[in-house]
Amino acid sequence: MGFPTGLDEHMQIYLPIAEMSVNAFLLLGLGGLVGVLSGMFGVGGGFLMTPLLFFIGIPPAVAVATEANQIVASSFSGVLAHFRRQTVDIKMGTVLLVGGLIGAALGIVLFNYLKSLGQVDLLVKLFYVVFLGVVGGLMFIESLNTIRKTRKSGGEIKARRQRTWIQTLPFKMRFRTSGLYISVIPPVAVGILVGILAAIMGVGGGFIMVPAMIYILGMPTKVVVGTSLFQIMFVTAFTTMLHATTNFTVDIVLAVLLLVGGVIGAQFGTKIGLKMKAENLRIWLAIMVLAVCGKLAMDLLLQPTELFSLGVGGH
Amino acid sequence: MRYLLACLLMFPGLLMAEEEVVLGLSKKHVSITTTFDGSEILIFGAVKRESPVPDTELHVVITVAGPSRPVTVRRKAKWLGLIWVNNAAVEVDLAPSFYAVASTGPMSDVLSATENLRHRISIENAIRSVGAPDNVTDSAAFTKAVIRIRRNADLYQQLEGQVALDQQTLFRTAIKMPANLTEGDYTTRIFLAREGKVISHQETTIEVRKVGLERWLFNMSRQSPALYGLMSLAIAIAAGWGASAAFRLARRD
Numbered sequence: 001m002g003f004p005t006g007l008d009e010h011m012q013i014y015l016p017i018a019e020m021s022v023n024a025f026l027l028l029g030l031g032g033l034v035g036v037l038s039g040m041f042g043v044g045g046g047f048l049m050t051p052l053l054f055f056i057g058i059p060p061a062v063a064v065a066t067e068a069n070q071i072v073a074s075s076f077s078g079v080l081a082h083f084r085r086q087t088v089d090i091k092m093g094t095v096l097l098v099g100g101l102i103g104a105a106l107g108i109v110l111f112n113y114l115k116s117l118g119q120v121d122l123l124v125k126l127f128y129v130v131f132l133g134v135v136g137g138l139m140f141i142e143s144l145n146t147i148r149k150t151r152k153s154g155g156e157i158k159a160r161r162q163r164t165w166i167q168t169l170p171f172k173m174r175f176r177t178s179g180l181y182i183s184v185i186p187p188v189a190v191g192i193l194v195g196i197l198a199a200i201m202g203v204g205g206g207f208i209m210v211p212a213m214i215y216i217l218g219m220p221t222k223v224v225v226g227t228s229l230f231q232i233m234f235v236t237a238f239t240t241m242l243h244a245t246t247n248f249t250v251d252i253v254l255a256v257l258l259l260v261g262g263v264i265g266a267q268f269g270t271k272i273g274l275k276m277k278a279e280n281l282r283i284w285l286a287i288m289v290l291a292v293c294g295k296l297a298m299d300l301l302l303q304p305t306e307l308f309s310l311g312v313g314g315h
Numbered sequence: 316m317r318y319l320l321a322c323l324l325m326f327p328g329l330l331m332a333e334e335e336v337v338l339g340l341s342k343k344h345v346s347i348t349t350t351f352d353g354s355e356i357l358i359f360g361a362v363k364r365e366s367p368v369p370d371t372e373l374h375v376v377i378t379v380a381g382p383s384r385p386v387t388v389r390r391k392a393k394w395l396g397l398i399w400v401n402n403a404a405v406e407v408d409l410a411p412s413f414y415a416v417a418s419t420g421p422m423s424d425v426l427s428a429t430e431n432l433r434h435r436i437s438i439e440n441a442i443r444s445v446g447a448p449d450n451v452t453d454s455a456a457f458t459k460a461v462i463r464i465r466r467n468a469d470l471y472q473q474l475e476g477q478v479a480l481d482q483q484t485l486f487r488t489a490i491k492m493p494a495n496l497t498e499g500d501y502t503t504r505i506f507l508a509r510e511g512k513v514i515s516h517q518e519t520t521i522e523v524r525k526v527g528l529e530r531w532l533f534n535m536s537r538q539s540p541a542l543y544g545l546m547s548l549a550i551a552i553a554a555g556w557g558a559s560a561a562f563r564l565a566r567r568d
Binding site: 011012013014016017019020021069070072073074076077080118119121122237240241243244245248250252253255256259260262263264266267300301302303304306307308309310311 | 389404456460461464497532536543548560
């Protein structure tokens with residue numbers, strides 16, 4: 001990004017909460033890189049940013065809490081845009097949000113319990129390996145199939161809508177914007193799952209929620225992104241508050257640097273994304289997700305060079 | 316009466332060491348600012364003496380110790396033969412967050428083991444570990460791990476031969492402190508030694524403090540975390556929204 005490289009050595013910045021000194025351009029660059037990717041693929045990028053922060057040595061607890069804070073900000077402008085286009089189902093968003101808040105609270109309880117046992121790093125990394133592995137793998141297979149099908153038949157992918165057992169559940173509610181009349185149980189359940197992920201992994205959870213909204217709830221595609229951003233914004237705001245008040249791990253200086261880099265990167269990413277084919281984009285995203293998953297898995301599987309780790313007392 | 320007189324005559328020699336340290340520091344405060352990237356402190360001084368220089372060799376040892384806090388040391392082991400998991404923990408109850416020991420020569424030449432232990436001078440002696448849980452039999456490995464990890468992070472430094480001594484009188488050394496310092500009072504001690512024995516010592520403190528924005532943010536995050544959380548959200552939203560609004564404007568022109 002056109003910064004004069006001679007400045008780099010002098011741009012160390014001390015992060016007040018992480019209590020370490022990091023190069024400001026490295027953080028802006030990471031923010032920018034993830035921003036480009038999120039602009040290209042239309043994803044939040046939390047699931048890539050948090051592991052990258054682990055890799056540069058930010059303590060996982062700080063990375064997760066700070067990333068939640070960053071996601072609030074990056075989803076805010078997205079939600080505004082969707083409100084203008086009226087592509088937010090507020091009623092459905094609120095039901096998902098109720099689940100999300102319950103899930104986030106459960107997630108924080110689990111997070112803090114494992115922190116007291118000294119196993120929180122393991123918890124966060126295991127969650128990443130499992131979810132990135134499953135999501136990346138499914139995405140990879142699906143986009144390979146799509147590419148094969150489009151080559152054979154020249155397009156036309158059928159929309160799948162499963163609504164057999166969903167229809168039998170009680171507590172039905174009408175969602176006008178989505179044109180649905182379904183039970184509130186599935187959306188609350190989806191919300192809870194996403195809330196847990198937000199608290200433990202420092203992600204928005206769009207990568208789980210968007211497919212769930214389409215395939216499980218049967219929502220129309222045009223309201224899916226706006227509604228999920230609406231839910232994500234409030235759940236990550238709640239998560240940020242929980243981390244800030246129980247663990248004191250939200251680093252605002254880190255969040256702002258990542259954010260500024262991210263906003264700039266996203267502008268470029270969107271332009272690149274428009275020029276690429278959707279199936280090719282998906283397969284590249286899948287490969288990247290699997291690569292991050294692989295790196296984290298190796299860290300757990302291979303014998304570390306230092307078996308010991310230090311934690312300052314009182315935590 | 317005669318006995319008392321004898322005592323008084325002997326006293327000055329006992330009370331006043333023949334050689335004393337006069338100490339100087341290049342700075343008494345280290346400020347952690349937003350652009351803090353470590354600090355170097357010059358510690359210097361002179362040996363004041365009333366009598367001629369003795370024949371034996373004079374040595375100077377300088378230690379700088381950060382605030383001590385209990386540290387939990389965890390050890391990973393393979394779990395279910397598959398992944399590496401923390402499975403044993405030992406509480407090391409006193410370990411300085413930073414410790415540098417500089418001397419005019421190799422520690423074994425400068426000080427006897429007993430003097431070293433008495434004044435807790437070398438890194439190994441500055442750390443104190445009491446009880447290990449029953450399932451840990453090799454608690455020494457955990458203390459060693461603290462030293463190894465902190466030494467690799469430049470938080471523990473053994474600087475043998477790094478104190479310069481001129482004409483048996485003027486001494487100086489420079490201690491580099493890394494960027495990830497813990498706040499607090501850093502105790503600086505200077506020892507004069509002859510024939511392996513400490514003959515005089517002097518102590519002072521260097522204050523390491525976060526200042527300005529760093530201090531304000533850190534204190535706020537601990538003292539009023541709810542307010543800090545709300546402020547973080549507001550700042551992040553404003554920054555994100557502002558940056559994308561700026562981009563929209565720039566594109567329109």
